[in-house]
Amino acid sequence: MHLVLIGLSHKTAPVAIREKLTFPADVQPRALASLTGSHLVSEAVILSTCNRTEVYAVASDSDGGVNAVIDFLASFHELDRHELVRYLYIVTGEAVVRHLFRVVASLDSMVVGEAQILGQAKTAYDYAQSAGTTGKAFNKLFRQSFEVGKRVRTETAIGESAVSISYAAVELAKKVFDTLDGRTVLVLGAGEMSELTLKHLVANGVSGVLVANRTFERAQDIAARFNGTAVPYESFYDRIRDTDIVISSTAATEYVITKADLAPAAKHRSRPLFLIDIAVPRDIDPRTNELSDVFLYDIDDLNGVVEANLEERMAEARRAEGIIDEEVAAFYGWVESMEVVPTVAAIRAKAEVIRQMELEKALKRLDLSDKERKTVEALTCAIVNKMLHGPTARLKKLSSTKDGYMYVDTARVLYGLDDSEDKQGPGAFRNLLNLRAREIVERHTETGEGIGDCGA
Amino acid sequence: MLQVAFVAFWLAMAFYAAATVLYAYQVATKRQALTWYATFATGAGFLLHTASVGFRSSATDGTELTGANVLVLMAWALVLVYFLLEHMLKVKTYGVLLVPAALVMMLIAQVLGASRSVLADVTAEQAALLDSWRVGIHVALIAFANAGYAIGAAASLLYVVLERQLKARKTTKLFSRLPSLSQADKVAGRSALWAFPAYSAGLLLGVLRAIExxxxxxxxxxxVVLAGIVWVVFAAYLVLRWRHGWQGRRGAYLLLIGFAMVVALAIVARTVPVGFHVFGL
Structure with missing residues (x-):
């Protein structure tokens, strides 16, 4: 089993390239079928988001798999292969597992800690599963990656703080008011950023929207979109008493809200007033922050909050890397159990345990001389070795083919090499045999002798 | 029985200490998985605390109302009220302040001899003064009122810290762990609102007992003088808050002053051996 990943992301390719290499939902089945149509690729998942396109594949041969995926990308999107390769990253082996876990945990995202990528990875996996291009390896790998994503989100605070100006404003408003349900916001001026902030505030529960603009029609237009009320620009001070949050982004060159003008309104309030000044030059006199229960944040302050939050996210990302180390090790524990050599050794060791047990029982019932006992022992060895030679030789050969690990898995199931969860009856006996077989494997690994040699 | 009470008392303190560490670690790291353990440790400590009070009361044929033992009862009331608060608000931040406060009260009570296996020295005159149902209810009401004031003070302290950070526009790591200004203000106001009638009734019962x-x-x-001052400060707080809009910073500072008076009263009650209100010093 060779894991292969070919992809590009915001780190390696400009949007002009990324947009050419997308795999929307409607083309995924065709793309996945085309990809696994290659005799080299047995499983495939295509993760396609606005910031990355990644093709995960299980290939029978590492180099061949890489070439097959690149050929697929170039031909499917009718791109020049040599041009395309400049923007691609190629990952193989264990690094694929680590990369996927980092991607799903949002450590490789443009905004570290963003939550969408986990859902996008799940969707990509669902497409592949529906198209029948996932098997045992990717079912295990992707399901584990979702667990990694969840662990990182619950065990670290990687996604908890706002990392955009508008969300930072919402986060700060919540820090002041606890809940924004039923709060009223007054918007002064009409800028793109103020509208975006207003949108987030409304989405978080703000119910009263007042809009004041020098052009009353423009105020009416915005108010209508947010189910609010347009107020005459000249009388906005009268409405501040009923307001909890003020967003200001006018084009005025002088302060629109001054400390002296706000003080009377602030004095008669019995609750906080949160002022968000996203205008440059500033609309609100910084000295208003000196008034009791008035909190003023301008664009630099909000940027400062975002930067502090980003730093915190980076610190949490370092903790998340520890979780990923653990999960990669766990996945490779499973992969190793799927390797052919340890599987063949386990089959031989188990057969040896059974041979020794049965031989012991038989010898107790027979009165044999040393020479006879050795002959019987050699006989049992020969039978076991001849019985196992064919299946293990074929298993070794088949394991290097496209779906090789499936034969290994089947052999492990048929020979009962993995411990049973049933701790009673046959399950307990199987586990006992496996335990003794593992002891034999360990002993023979130390001595370097082959299992089932019978001292020949 | 006293020995069992003694063991339960120390085990309760051990659980409160563990809960203090867990609450602090949970707030520092935001690891939600720890909150269950912190609540469990507090709950286990509270059950042992209750058992300790029960066994001791059983051994002494009634709850001793000495300075040290009343402190143990106040710590018990504080943890109980905190549990109710945590259940209602689902906020653990207050545990960082209140559980160690209960622990400190128990430690001081221990220094004052609360868990000793002999009865406190109470004169016949004092015993006569204590021999009334009014005194028991007086102590219980004051204990619960003080617990309410302590929660109000914790909320006010958190309000002041967060308000300063918001004004300074510097969001430290602590910032995201603190409850919102509105919630802290609401908890402070409501705690005082619930505690004040209990305090008033407790004082009234004490005065009635002294007169009779x-x-x-x-x-x-x-x-008595200090208790009167505490009453006046909290009465002023409630009037100013609900009649004159003293919410937010001004209210928080006034509540903290009121609680500082409560602490001063608790210290004086257990250290100044002058006056009639001296029990088992």
Whole structure:
């Protein structure tokens, strides 16, 4: 089993390239079928988001798999292969597992800690599963990656703080008011950023929207979109008493809200007033922050909050890397159990345990001389070795083919090499045999002798 | 029985200490998985604390109302009220302040001899003064009122810290762990609102008992004077808050002053051996 990943992301390719290499939902089945149509690729998942396109594949041969995926990308999107390769990253082996876990945990995202990528990875996996291009390896790998994503989100605070100006404003408003349900916001001026902030505030529960603009029609237009009320620009001070949050982004060159003008309104309030000044030059006199229960944040302050939050996210990302180390090790524990050599050794060791047990029982019932006992022992060895030679030789050969690990898995199931969860009856006996077989494997690994040699 | 109470008392303190560490670690790291353990440790400590009070009361044929033992009861009331608060608000931040406060009260009580296996020295005159149902209810009401004031003070402290950070526009790591200004303000106001009637009723019962037992110059006792000041401060707080809009920073500072008076009263009550209100010093 060779894991292969070919992809590009915001780190390696400009949007002009990324947009050419997308795999929307409607083309995924065709793309996945085309990809696994290659005799080299047995499983495939295509993760396609606005910031990355990644093709995960299980290939029978590492180099061949890489070439097959690149050929697929170039031909499917009718791109020049040599041009395309400049923007691609190629990952193989264990690094694929680590990369996927980092991607799903949002450590490789443009905004570290963003939550969408986990859902996008799940969707990509669902497409592949529906198209029948996932098997045992990717079912295990992707399901584990979702667990990694969840662990990182619950065990670290990687996604908890706002990392955009508008969300930072919402986060700060919540820090002041606890809940924004039923709060009223007054918007002064009409800028793109103020509208975006207003949108987030409304989405978080703000119910009263007042809009004041020098052009009353423009105020009416915005108010209508947010189910609010347009107020005459000249009388906005009268409405501040009923307001909890003020967003200001006018084009005025002088302060629109001054400390002296706000003080009377602030004095008669019995609750906080949160002022968000996203205008440059500033609309609100910084000295208003000196008034009791008035909190003023301008664009630099909000940027400062975002930067502090980003730093915190980076610190949490370092903790998340520890979780990923653990999960990669766990996945490779499973992969190793799927390797052919340890599987063949386990089959031989188990057969040896059974041979020794049965031989012991038989010898107790027979009165044999040393020479006879050795002959019987050699006989049992020969039978076991001849019985196992064919299946293990074929298993070794088949394991290097496209779906090789499936034969290994089947052999492990048929020979009962993995411990049973049933701790009673046959399950307990199987586990006992496996335990003794593992002891034999360990002993023979130390001595370097082959299992089932019978001292020949 | 006293030995069992003694063991339960120390185990309760051990659980409160563990809960303190867990609450602090949970707030520092935001690891939600720890909150269950912190609540469990507090709950286990509370059950042992209750058992300790019960066994001791059983051994002494009634709850001793000495300075040290009353402190243990106040710590018990504080943890109980905190549990109710945590259940209602689902906020653990207050545990960082209140559980260690209960622990400190128990440690001081221990220093004052709360868990000793002999009965406290109470004179016949004091015993006569204590021999009334009114005294028991007086102590219980004051204990619960003080627990309410402590929660109000914790909320006010958190309000002041967060308000300063918001004004300074510097969001430290602590910032995201603190409850919102509105919530802290609401908790502070409501705690005082619930605690004040209990405090008033407790004081009234104490005064009635002093009058019916003809204690001379009862009003001149330092504890009574301080209790009167505490009452006035909290009465002023409630009037200013609900009639004159003293919410937010001003209210928080006034509540903290009121609680500082409560602490001063608790210290005086257990250290100044002058006056009629002296029990088992």
């Amino acid at each position: 037992t003809d204690v001379s110059l009862w009003w001149a006792d330092a504890r």
